[in-house]
Amino acid sequence: MTDDTLTLGCAHCGAVNRIPAARLDDRPRCGKCKQPLFSGAPLTLTAANFQAVVERSQVPVVVDFWASWCGPCKMMAPIFERTAARLEPRLRFAKLDTEAEPALAGRFGIRSIPTLMVFREGREVARQAGVMQGPQLEQWLAPHRV
Template structure:
């Protein structure tokens, strides 16, 4: 692992470089001063997707979901709890497929929930369907920094 990590700010889109060894020390965006990690999933939109997912050297786990989806509602608290436990070894983000159909289409989302692990915009892994907390953590263990 490099001595520094590049992370995009979900709030203003600024790209930040932080010391990798200090990512657990509450880093803030150099532009807007908001925390880069909040212990909760980031809401992705077409406006912040590039900064958060494509420019991040830290793996980003994206939950593709929709409000009408029953399994998505079951998965939401599991995903939020994982964000609280596993950040800053991973970043967690949610993308509403109804609000952002172009992004969902770009990644060929056919069923929801679908989780994709990205690093610097490249897809590393994909999992369709809701998971229990232990299953999710086991699946993500290979991608943690």
């Protein structure tokens, strides 16, 4: 693999795709299942696709740990969605329901929600708890873009 190629796991089938960095903006599709690798909206993370999406991706992944009963999470959801639409494919966005996936939430020591985490190749590189407004969120994410 060369420095100008990035790996990206497919959220649908788990296949690892190699994408030239210069072609990220060309709406790449999975080589195996042909689904879009970026949709402009956050992906839903589960135990089944976490490894492919987060651990196998060289594109940084921003994960929103949330729950349906959480008021601040409901406030954060549209901000997170708008930010995903603006910043993909330089960052990948995903949501993890802590009620549906308690083992994953526990693995990362999630104590309050919403909590946002940025991962690079499966490693946590940034964490922020609480609601952020769009400009604040984009500023926080700026150093993590590819």
